[in-house]
Amino acid sequence: MSLHVIQALVLRYLFLYTRSPMRLIELIFWPVVELVIWGYLTLFIQENTTGDFPRIIVFLLGAMILWDVIFRAQQGVAISFLEDVWTRNLLNVFVAPVRTIEYLAATFCVGFLRILVTITVLGLVAGLMYSFNIFTLGWALLPFFMNLMVSGWALGMISTALILRWGQAAESLAWAVPFFIQPFIAVFYPVSAIKPEWVQTISWALPPTHVFEGMREVLKTGVFAWDKFFWAAGLNLIFLTAAGMVFFYMLTLTRRRGLLTKFATQ
Amino acid sequence: MPSPIPSEVILEARDLTREFDGVKALDKFSLKLHRGQVLGLLGANGAGKTTAMNCMLGLTLPTSGGLYAFGKELQSHRIEILRRANFSSAYTALPANLLVWQNLLVFAKIYRVPKPKERIAELLEMMEISHLHKRVTGQLSAGESTRVNLCKALLNKPELLLLDEPTASLDPDIADKVRKIVLRIRSELNCGILYTSHNMKDIEEVCDHLMFLHKGKVVMEGTPKDIVERSSSSTLEDVFIKIARDGEIVDETAKKEEVAP
Secondary structure, three states, X not given: OOHHHHHHHHHHHHHHHHHOHHHHHHHHHHHHHHHHHHHHHHHHHHHOOOOOHHHHOOHHHHHHHHHHHHHHHHHHHHHHHHHHHHOOOHHHHHOXXXXXXXXXXXXXXXXXXXXXXXXXXXXXXXXXXXXXXXXHHHHHHHHHHHHHHXXXXXHHHHHHHHHHHHOHHHOOHHHHHHHHHHHHOOOOOOHXXXXXXXXXXXXXXXXXXXXXXXXXXXXXXXXXXXXXXXXXHHHHXXXXXXXXXXXXXXXXXXXXXXXXXXXXXX | OOOOOOOOEEEEEEEEEEEEOOXXXXXXXXXXXXXXXXXXXXXOOOOOHHHHXXXXXXXXXXXXXXXXXXXXXXXXXXXXXXXXXXXXEOOOOOOOOOEHHHHHHHHXXXXXXXXXXXXXXXXXXXXXXXXXXOOEHHHOOHHHHHHHHHHHHHOOOOOEEEEEOOOOOOOHHHHHHHHHHHHHHXXXXXXXXXXXXXXXXXXXXXXXXXXXXXXXXXXXXXXXXXXXXXXXXXXHHHXXXXXXXXXXXXXXXXXXXXXXX
16 A cells, blocks of 8 residues: 555645635535534523433534534545546546555545544534533543544445445435434434334444444543443444445446446546 | 557557447457557447457456556556556546646656656646646646646656547647647657547557457558558548448458469
8 A cells, every 4th residue: 555645645635625615615514504503402401401411411512523523534435436526537546556445545534634624613613602522521532533433434435335336326325325324323312212122233233323322421421431432443343344345346346347437437 | 650660569458358238349359559659449439449448447347358568467467557557538537626737746646756846847848738737627628638638647657658539629730739749759758559539630640550440349450551552442531431331341452362373
């Protein structure tokens, strides 16, 4: 794997973002709108409930911010690929000395950079408007963040593999795929709230579920749940490997069927 | 135009067959491209030129047959080969919202070009488009885009260059400039060039050797002059039309040889 090539591809995305302010707005505008809505809802609930609940309910804001980590990481992979399709640049990249793993690594870096931009803005808005300090999660934030980012990368590869399989007609999957799993990963509610109960087994099989449950535990008890961290990390390893295999398989299939050029020049 | 003496084979296709849903887009297609040679692939739409080029770029996997560049098998030495090759097509583009220098710098870094800024300046000057350095790529005319694409294709001083219809949709003046550039590249870099075009003027002026494809098969090959003579046609365009319509052409030389005692 060549760092040179990864650096060059990341540079291309940086040029793209700095030359297109609309892309930066997309990175900031929607997450901030969502945060503001969830923020007001949290304030409303806090004012109208008693006991421990008002303190715990701030997890809604934490959940919203951490959900964005998955979404931005996934978008980093899937949208970066689509950018090449939209600009008819995909062939130039695929006939250049770029290994698939280098291409993916560059999109992972883009995902990471997208997260940094969004999280910084969301953290500031949450702090200023709702006095919610994302760092109340303490150092637990880092392993949560890493795990969610890896989950996002895996989802990004799956989205891209599906687009490769069904062509540009399926490009809306680049936005939809994370939402397929959102109801089951207990972002805004505990796993115990998911019914019927057998669906909870599916929830526990998904790595982000352990992160969101772990986050609630930190906010509630102040204790870092190591078991949930290890479950998330282990499952992420399996998911990332499986997603990578699906992506490579679809890419080979697309080449074998001769669809890559049609797809890239349509 | 003098033909260079064929030298080292830098690209070879051996009995390449590519089927799509049972239809053969390429049927036991073989080719040898020598260093310093410009080889033209000709044929009507659907004849198999693009499939052949895509196979040679590793974008499409052949159903059977072998592909070799610089004496090495393409799929197993893909990266090593692609570092020494490059490609430009009328049907691909560089990201439209990047500036010309930004696009070229990215590819210069991918190809590990030493002193990339100097190389970019040199190529832009060669293409007579230095003034476009800071222009937005998407705002360029067809002729300007083609020349920027050619700059991209020459960044790494390729030993093997694949050009897919480089003069498509260009006005005669720019097309003429592009043809001259291709010839200059060949002599300066001594590279092998695989060239597809529907423009017979291109082919006559640029190519040393031609291969006519019809339904995935090579139906005629030789130098442009040789092909016109052998087919009793007045121009290369006539040969093209005959092949496109009839699928084959009577090779007069071969016929005379058969009749001779």
